[in-house]
Structure formats: C-alpha cells, structure tokens
Amino acid sequence: MPLLQIQNLTKNFGGLCAVSDLSVTFEGRELMGLIGPNGAGKTTVFNMTSGFYQPSEGSITFNGQNTAGMKPHQVTSLGIARTFQNIRLWHDMTVLDNIRISQHHHLGYSFWDSVLRTRRYSQSEKRITSAAHEILEALDLRRYENELPRNLPYGLQRKVEIARALSVKPRLLLLDEPAAGLNSVDVADLIRLVRWIHKEFDIAIWMIEHQMTVVMSLCTWIKVVDFGSTIAEGTPEEIRNNPQVIKAYLGDENI
C-alpha cells in the first residue's frame, strides 16, 4: 500500500484552474521535489494535501485512508506535517510552547483535567514536555527553548518550524520553500539538515523549492508543474535537460 496516493487532483478557484489533473504516489520514504514557476499551483497542492483546501476533483489517500472532508488537524494526526512558505510560528510564545502545542491532537486530557490538575493532566504534560525536549535536543535547539521565535535569526526560525512539524511524528513531511530567504551558509546547513532528517526519522519528504542547488542535491525524483498541470517528471538529471522545463522557466526562444 502506498503511503500517499494523489489521483487526478484538480482545484478550481471560480474560473481559475490552479491545479489540474495532478497525480503523485509516495511508496515509502522518498524525497521528492515539486518545482515550477511562480503561481504554478505548488502551494495549492500542499494546501490540499494538508487538508486546508478541499480538492474540486480527484482524491488524496494517505496510508489507505481517504482524506476528503477531513479538517486539517485530523489530517495532521494521520501523519502529515508541514511548514509554511512564510514562517508561521506562534511568535509570542516560547520555542518550547510552540513545540508543545503541536501535540494538541494527542493531549489525552480534557478541560476539566486542566482545571483540576488531575494525574492524567500532569502525566501528559510531562510526556509532552519530554517529547518536545527530545525533538529540540535532536535538532540542537534546546538552548533556545525559552526564547521567543521572533527574537531568533531567520535561519533558526526555519529550523524551529521544521522541529515543530517533526514533533507531530509525521510519516510525510511537506516543506514549502524551506530555503526561501536564507543566505548561502544557511542553505548549506538546510541541505544537511533535510538529508539528516530523512535518514534519522525515516520519513518521506516532499518539498517545494525554487533554489535549484537544494532540489538537485536532495531530491531523488522531481515533478515540474506549470499553470496547474504536470509538464515533466523524472530524476534531477532528466529534469535539468528537459526542454519543456527550460521553456517554462526561461521562456520560449521563438517569441
């Protein structure tokens, strides 16, 4: 059974067709890239995969379960976590709280437990906090746990956001332009980080990225979309030399 199967996915916003007839399959733990010019519909694909938009047509099956009609938090608890193009951390809460709140789907206690401070409350708070410490430790962020994200440099904010996504213990991680706004040193770090996460956490990663160095060095399979439809897919080498891709990115020489 494939991990994620997207079949004939289509999304229309009124008369605008943002994504048309897109199909993707993740067998196990691939590291796949999704590229395309601005406005090609890449983020819309991610928004549908994470349950934020409902597809107009087609189906998304994760781990044998159809995600149609599910709320985003339900999709997340199935095992799909994501980061955002423009970092969306909760900026006025500490890094530790950012990680802890992402455990909201398996808190295991109710409102009354939180008011009466029952044993169930203290046990699950302890469990959540130690899980959060573990993930921060793994990503070398433990020393920033009491900082507010807004006070951290941009590269670290990205890393915290990735840590937050990993803390929900996903089986598929969606990275939406992780290298956007990073300098070349941070980009090199990011490439190492993503490769390490892929190996260490043993998860599938799907990333949208504009920086070709990142995509070409990380992904084993790349899908290129333009105006909502797939124009090419293949290994990095095949993509690099595909005339249609070059045309989409650089324009037609006959114009």
Place this chain on the structure above:
Amino acid sequence: MQRLSIPFLLAVLFTALVGMSYYEYMDLYVQSVIMFMGVNIILSTSFNIINGYMGEFACGHAAFMAVGAYVTSVLNVLLFTKDRIFGPPLLDPELALYFFPFTLLAGGFIAALVGALVAIPSFKTRGDYLAIITIAANYIVTSTIINMDSIGGARGFMGMKKIIFAMEDVVYLPWMLIWVLLSTFMTVWIIRRYVSSTYGKGIIAIHQDEVAAEIMSVNTNKMKMVAFMLSSGLAGIAGGLFAHILGYINPGSFGILKSTECLVMVYLGGMGSLSGAVLSAVLFTLLLESLRFIIPWMDQGLHFMSLLPDGYHLSQVWKWVIIPMILVLLMQFRPEGIMGNKELSDIFPRLKRLYSFK
C-alpha cells in the same frame, strides 16, 4: 512556602473582609463596592479569555450576564420565596443557603449554553463581523427578556433580597460578600489553570496564527467552543451575583453599555494578561465610585475659582465624560493597556520567588 503564599494571602483577605462586615466595621456602602469589584473582576477576567487570549473581538458580554442573572434569580425566587407570580415556595426557604451555589452554577451553565450558540458563527468569522454578531446577540437576549412578561419584562424582576434574608435567618453572616469572594477566587484560579495548560494555550495559538494552529493539530472549532462556553458561563455567574447584590434587575442593566464597560476593563488592563484584568477591574470600580465624590469637589473648586457660571453645577453625568477621556488618553499613550500581555511576575521577576500561582 512559595506554593502557600497566595492561598494564605487570599485566606487572610477573605477573613478580614468577612470579619469586618460581620462586626460592622465596614458599612453597607463599602461592602457593596467590594462586591461590585468582585463581580467586575469576574467579568473582565472571563471576557479576557475571548478578547485577550483568543484575540477575537466580541462585544456582547452583558448578554451572558443577563442570562445568568435571570436564570439564577428566577430559580431562587421560584424555589425559596413566596412570590406574587410564582406563588408559594417549592422548597423550605431555609434550604436557600445550601442551594444558592447550585442555582448560581445553573445560571452559569445556561449562560454557557447560550455562549455555545454564539461560538458557532465564530468558527468562520473574525474581527468586525464577529463584533456585529455578538452585539446582535446582546440585543436578542435583552429584547427577549423585555418581551417575557412572566418574569417582569421591561419592568424588571425582584425578590432576591428575600433570598438573602432567608440565608441570614439560618446563619447570620454577610452571605453575599462570601459568595462573591469565593466566586471571584474560583474564577481567577480556573482561568489561570486553563490558560497555563497546553490545552488552554491552544487558544493563544489561535490568536497568534489561526491557520498554523489549525494545521499544526489544534482543533480550532472545539477550542473556540470551549473558550466561549467558559467565558460566558463565568459571566453568567457574575450576573447571578450581580442580581442578588442589587436585589433587583431589569433588562436595561445588561445592555450595550454594560458590554462596553467589560470591553473597557479588558483593554485598560491589557489583552491576555490575567493580573492586568484583575487590576483594571479593581481600578475601574474604584474610579467609578471615587468620581461620586470627586465631581462635587471639582464643582466646588471650579465655582471657588469662578470658572463656572453661578447657576450651573457639575452633575454625575460628567462621569461619562471623564471615564471615556481617560480611555482616550490611555489608548493614545499606552495602547497595550496597563500590563500589555504580561503578568505581574513577568514585570517584577523577583515576585516569582515569593509566590507560585497554579
């Protein structure tokens, strides 16, 4: 030591206030000011859940107060007093003392149910639109009460004083003051525990980035529902207390002006600060009461300096000029309120050594 300092202080405060009113060191006026302070603390801290921690802009807090006030009063009058409309009491009036907390909670519960109805539109709307919806809800509640003749309609509803007398007949203590103090302590304690748990921090996540909250596994609809129900339930309890302190309620006292008072208290104290909400409720009550004395003094002073014409005297209506003026100045020079979104222990870190409030 740290853990016991707050309960100890509260116990001292409680005994001192109750003792002073029991031995009549405090007259009824001071007592009533303290009780209104308690009610205002409940109102502002509970409203702070929605407008502060969750960052919504609701404007109809008085509606829930009205529901709580009417449900508690009608229940009590129906059960424990001989009334013109409801007839003889259904239970022995002596039981009023033991049943009062339950009728108060019943009022809170019904108010929470009404709050749940208002929470449903908040799933999709935010900001100005939610403000309009909540103002509409406030009007719906007050005009429903106006049109219910069986509970007095626009003339209002009374008979709650008899409940107090019935309670005092059993054991002579300043019962209303006791209930108000206990409810206030409970409210602040519940809210503190709620918002400091990871469960409750879900609503702060909604405030800071709702989309991220929804995608990073927070069930936003459920959290909004819980927050609205908690907030309106506590407002209902405040309403029940308010009705029994005054002994008389009418729909007019739960209009848009009362909701505005709640808004003023939240924004004065600082959004998302529990100690700020408590502080601003205390200050606001004191300010309202002190203007009762300050305005005649100002009147005399201005006449003494011949700045006012002989025939004209400053009346108490000027209160509603001075308080908005203070609000305007506050918004101009400190828009985040007295405390911002910080707690007392964030501003004075040394306090952390003296107490832990959990």
